[in-house]
Amino acid sequence: MDEFYRETWIEVQLDAISSNVKNMYNHLPNDTDLMVAVKANGYGHGAYETATIALESGATALATALLDEAIYLRKQGITAPILVLGYVPPNYAQIAADYNISLTVFQKEWVDTAKTVLTSSLPVHIKCDTGMGRLGVRTVRELEELLNSVKRNEFFHLEGIFTHFAAADEQNSSYYLQQLRKFQSFLEIVKEKPRWIHASNSAASLRFADGLFDLVRSGISTYGLTPSIDIVSELPFPLQPALSLHTRLTHVKKVAKGAKISYGGTYTAKEDEWIGTIPIGYADGWLRLLQGQSVLIDGIRVPIVGRICMDQCMIKLPQKYPVGSLVTLIGNQGEEHITVNEIAEKLGTINYEVICILSHRLPRVYKKGKKIVQIKNELFR
Numbered sequence: 001m002d003e004f005y006r007e008t009w010i011e012v013q014l015d016a017i018s019s020n021v022k023n024m025y026n027h028l029p030n031d032t033d034l035m036v037a038v039k040a041n042g043y044g045h046g047a048y049e050t051a052t053i054a055l056e057s058g059a060t061a062l063a064t065a066l067l068d069e070a071i072y073l074r075k076q077g078i079t080a081p082i083l084v085l086g087y088v089p090p091n092y093a094q095i096a097a098d099y100n101i102s103l104t105v106f107q108k109e110w111v112d113t114a115k116t117v118l119t120s121s122l123p124v125h126i127k128c129d130t131g132m133g134r135l136g137v138r139t140v141r142e143l144e145e146l147l148n149s150v151k152r153n154e155f156f157h158l159e160g161i162f163t164h165f166a167a168a169d170e171q172n173s174s175y176y177l178q179q180l181r182k183f184q185s186f187l188e189i190v191k192e193k194p195r196w197i198h199a200s201n202s203a204a205s206l207r208f209a210d211g212l213f214d215l216v217r218s219g220i221s222t223y224g225l226t227p228s229i230d231i232v233s234e235l236p237f238p239l240q241p242a243l244s245l246h247t248r249l250t251h252v253k254k255v256a257k258g259a260k261i262s263y264g265g266t267y268t269a270k271e272d273e274w275i276g277t278i279p280i281g282y283a284d285g286w287l288r289l290l291q292g293q294s295v296l297i298d299g300i301r302v303p304i305v306g307r308i309c310m311d312q313c314m315i316k317l318p319q320k321y322p323v324g325s326l327v328t329l330i331g332n333q334g335e336e337h338i339t340v341n342e343i344a345e346k347l348g349t350i351n352y353e354v355i356c357i358l359s360h361r362l363p364r365v366y367k368k369g370k371k372i373v374q375i376k377n378e379l380f381r
């Protein structure tokens, strides 16, 4: 177990991830497999740790955005199928093949170049762009050409065909349906069905039965967060947030009425006030826009006052608290709760972004129930 010597840490409740994965698995038909997206360091939760508990809880496969992320998992000993969802330069095709990592293909030119470097079998998934406008073939004709190129080389093994929904998390499902129909029209020309046809992300998997096919790719719901606020009332099972963020008071003082706090002196004490310092700042992913956001101490909400610095910020206390007192930035204290969605709203963004930007400087403490099972400090790796 890694050590850490600072007073700020992320807690990841592995039981929550396990329960989210089990609930998703049980929600799916028997013949639909579950692929868990662990890109971006498992949405900030730790890619290896998430992958391990997800595979134990019903997931069959994993997805990353980058070949590097997939190789990292292989180097940690993960043997389950891994699909890289993003673009990998074709000259790295053999590296993927060596690690038995599946790549996403959508360009005939890519196939032509990859062919020249491949000396062993590479599993590939063809990506269809049905309306996301990001990656993928956009016409049936392009798909046909690509299928033929892939088929012509013995080293390509067509493992999957997929698409990605752009608006499955919106109340109005018309764009979802439009994409689904387009994907179905693409599939009509596929004569030899690969192992996995797949389309649905968390939102689509949770809401729609008609897009499940052979496999779903679930990211955000694995971590216990809703794909969007719009669909909270439609969730078929409760999602359990796995991540919480904590720190401790490092300094406490009474300042006189009129005293200024932090860079630029944007906060002035309205009376004699207790001010606490906490060791988290924008370099940890706790952005300056969070000035004014509440944190929890002693089960109550108190505000961040003054500008957030790179490594620290200040909070206004209702009374003196001892140095070392627990402060929760995301999570529960007593009856009070600060959600990732609350932070996202304050930042004018989505929950996905909040958890992805929590930086590598924050040690991750993994728990099963109350027991700490693993501590990871990226600074020592």
Ligand SMILES: Cc1ncc(COP(=O)(O)O)c(C=O)c1O
Residues within 6 Å of the ligand: 037, 085, 164, 200, 201, 202, 203, 217, 218, 219, 220, 221, 227
């Ligand atoms: C291609 C693809 N599939 C699946 C996912 C997982 O999506 P979600 O986290 O909304 O479940 C993503 C995430 O962005 C993605 O890019």
